[in-house]
Amino acid sequence: MRYILKVDVxxxxxxxxxxxxxxxRIAILKALKLKVIKINWCETEKGYHFxxxxxxxxxxxxxxxxxxxxxxxxxxxxVRYNMLRVGFDVFxxxxxxxxxxxxxVVK
Numbered sequence: 001m002r003y004i005l006k007v008d009v010x011x012x013x014x015x016x017x018x019x020x021x022x023x024x025r026i027a028i029l030k031a032l033k034l035k036v037i038k039i040n041w042c043e044t045e046k047g048y049h050f051x052x053x054x055x056x057x058x059x060x061x062x063x064x065x066x067x068x069x070x071x072x073x074x075x076x077x078x079v080r081y082n083m084l085r086v087g088f089d090v091f092x093x094x095x096x097x098x099x100x101x102x103x104x105v106v107k
Contacts, residue, residue, distance in 0.1 A: 003060055004051050007051075008074055010075055029052065029068075034054040037054060
């Protein structure tokens with residue numbers, strides 16, 4: 001099964017730390033037995049938006065996806081709102097993140 005995990009990071013990074021950030025996120029996903037297919041990102045006013053395209057042998061429910069995004073460093077307020085959306089179970093899409101011009105890393 002394929003999923004897109006969306007992560008909002010409100011921190012600007014040097015190129016060196018940006019590469020380290022991606023490397024450690026990939027390590028987290030591998031530790032969770034998720035295969036990274038590709039990573040898209042775009043720079044925002046405060047930091048970056050990331051889209052981690054992953055595959056999993058197991059089905060991930062919305063709660064699982066929220067928690068994995070949290071572990072990847074998603075903005076804490078965004079995590080809280082997403083968890084509320086999941087808990088109310090009335091939103092067709094709990095995981096909103098604006099799209100824009102993005103760059104891509106293919107794994």
